[in-house]
Amino acid sequence: MNIEKRTIEFIPEEERHGSVRNLFTIWFSANMQVTTLVTGALAIEFGLSIFWGLIAVIIGNLLGAIFMASHSVQGPKLGIPQMIQSRAQFGVVGAVIPLFVVILMYIGFFASSGVLGAQAISSAFSIPINWGIIFVSIIALVITLIGYDLIHKLEKYFAIIFAIVFIFVTIEAFQLKMPSHIWAPGHFSAGSFLLMVSIAATWQLTYAPYVADYSRYLPSNTPSSKTFGYTYAGTVIGTVWMMSLGVILTALIPKFLNNSSLGLAKLVGPQLAVIMYLVIVLGVFAVNVLNLYGAFMSITTTLEAFTKLKATTNVRFWLVFATAFIGAILAIWGNGNFLTNFENFILLLSYFMVPWTAINLIDYYLLRRGEYNVWDVFDVNGQYGKFNWVAIIAYLISFILEVPFVNTSMYVGPVSKALDGTDIAWIVGLAVPLVLYYFPMRKKINLSASNRGISNEQEFK
Template sequence: MKVESRSIEYIPPEERHGKASDLFPIWFGANMHITTLVTGALPITLGLNLFWSLVAIVIGTLIGAIFMASHSAQGPQLGIPQMIQSRAQFGVIGAIFPLFLVMFVYFGYFASSGLLAAQTLSSLTSMDQTYSILILNAICFAVTIFGYQFIHKMQKVLSWTTLVAYFIATILVFQLSIPAGSWNVGHVNIAQFLLAISMVATWQLAYAPYVADYSRYLPVTTPTSYTFWYSYAGTAIGTVWMMSLGAILTTAIPKFLDNSGSNLAHLFGKFAIIMFLVILFGQLAINVFNLYGAFMSTITTIEPFMKLKVTAKVRVIMIFAVTVIGTILCLLGKSNFLSFFLNFIFFMSYFLIPWTAINLVDYYLLRHGKYNVKDIFDPNGQYGKVNMITCIAFLLSILAEIPFINASFYVGPFAKAFDGADLAWAVGLVVPAVSYYYPMKKKLNSSQTNLEAQENIS
């Protein structure tokens, strides 16, 4: 298997390959793991019963996947990674601002998925959890070095493996006894329900900063609708399936979340070892995604300041560095995983949602997918070093979200007024979309007018 030679640069037409349907197993497999399952348990921990938890999971997934798949559709058209494309909105230097925030997404999910994998391995082997973390992260490091092609092949294997394993698991789960009242539709706490939808939608939004990284090698002739729907279907089906299992298991098995991997595997009785291996494979696969994304973001951050040639040696060094950082976070968070994970999801949503709104408004409503890729890599090009319109809109939207936040670390005045309902996600979509669209449209129209005037003079 050859190590990937490309990093953040444009993929030329002659190197494009594959078809849109390849994206389905990528994003189906990306959700078929214990971290997704545990996320599905969170609505139950908020206080919702099983019925309303499942409704929140379906609604949150269907909404969040729209944004995720809309980002994926950019890949074949531009041939560059998602966060590099953000330079067209923020400026070549200004894009470092959201990049730092996105790095927290990668490391947070790497730590949480790594902790669940280590917990599962320790249950299987009685190995100390610290050693489990080190061994599993070392494997992720080795796989990530090979890059795009190897990850695609690994995800195809994972998709078929998990499809069979979790189909059997689903049959076993539906045989469990569910407490009375779990399916009661007569009463729902609206605040908890909205909060659960926000958490589930954030799961999809967490893919947005790197989803186009896995579609950028597709031929430019790939229909946008194909890229969108294969990505959407893969992520939505995998997410709803796994999160629903998580909600049901948490309802049916007392203290299921204390050791989710082990509790799930033991449903298979004497065949538990098979499920243990499937769980470990799934966790390794998603953490390879996280490491690959962290590596790409690191390169994107450094590139404007030093024209770094990403040789095989540089690739190994940088992936090793991000692995070390992620491993440290794993070790720090192992004693209070659930609290760490819950707060992490809440915190990141307040930054991811405004970023995705700005990016999609720019791509679909303002520029209609037409960008000068060469200038995206040039601080002196048409996108400039820093776009103050974008940076102000981004900061303004984050400030606007604060009064609507309902999290363990802070509850805003509007959240209190609405009985605890967290509406920050809605604010984080509307405010940046409006505050970016109108000033940027005016700027683009002015630039076009000036360009036409210069052409008339010449």
């Protein structure tokens, strides 16, 4: 199979290929893994019943995936990666601000997933977890170096394997001994419920900065409804399935989260334990390849803004290698206190990424309506400029306004305290840019169009 030659540049029409249906399998597979399961398990850690935990998981994912799949639509239309498209909102250099957060996000998820994959390898083959982390990182490195086509092909086969195995796991889960009251709603805590909704929605939103990377090779005439629909269905079905398993298994199996990989192996029995471990490792590969590929694209986008970097095969190798190395080191450092570190990490992401996703979607759907000069996102002297202070200021203020509403183990905002621990910061992060970005930016675009002698209707057509 040929190594991918393109990186952050525009994909010409003659190189477009693939089926839009592949978007279902790539996002289904990316979510059918143990990290997703552990995220769902947080509902029980927060004190929710199974009933309210499942409701929170479903609502959060249904809402968050709307934004995630809306980003996916941009891939075939523009033919460039998601974060380089963000230059049209923040400016060619200004986009480095959200890019920095995104790079940290990719590396953090790479490390956290690597720990869980290493636990499975350690349990199956009795090797130290640190060596398991190194093994997982090397395999992800190789797949990422080959690139886009191999990623899509592997995710397609993974989807079939995951569906078969986790149907069996789900059947086994429902055969566990259950107290008679287990499905009763029980006590409802608004704070814990909304916190879990926030985490589930955030799970989807954290895919937003790279979701279009995996649709950008599709033909430009691919219907937007199909791009949205296959992405949405794949990510929601995979995530709700695995998070729901996390809720149920954590509630029914004592100390399940101490080693979730071992817990899954025990559930399927000793004869199938090795298969379960292998499937867990494949799940880590499925998502960590995306994390590493996304980190490489984002780092390349960042460096290109300052150096006009050419992503040769040599450069590609060293950037991917350096990213995988850093992620592996973080995984080795953080595996002893994984659950606490991961909970803090995923909550932190929501506060930074939600305003970015709002600004990007407002710009794409409400202001420019999908019409961009792709070549200008590569030119610091083009129409998008070095910095767009409207977007940068809106982004920073939106984040600051989220702070009173946050609820994390490190800090609880005053509004969240007053609302009994309720965390609605992500809602604030989505709503504020509607005012701080949409209206000033519309005025700026109108003025620019007027100066160029273009009517408002032509500018927004």
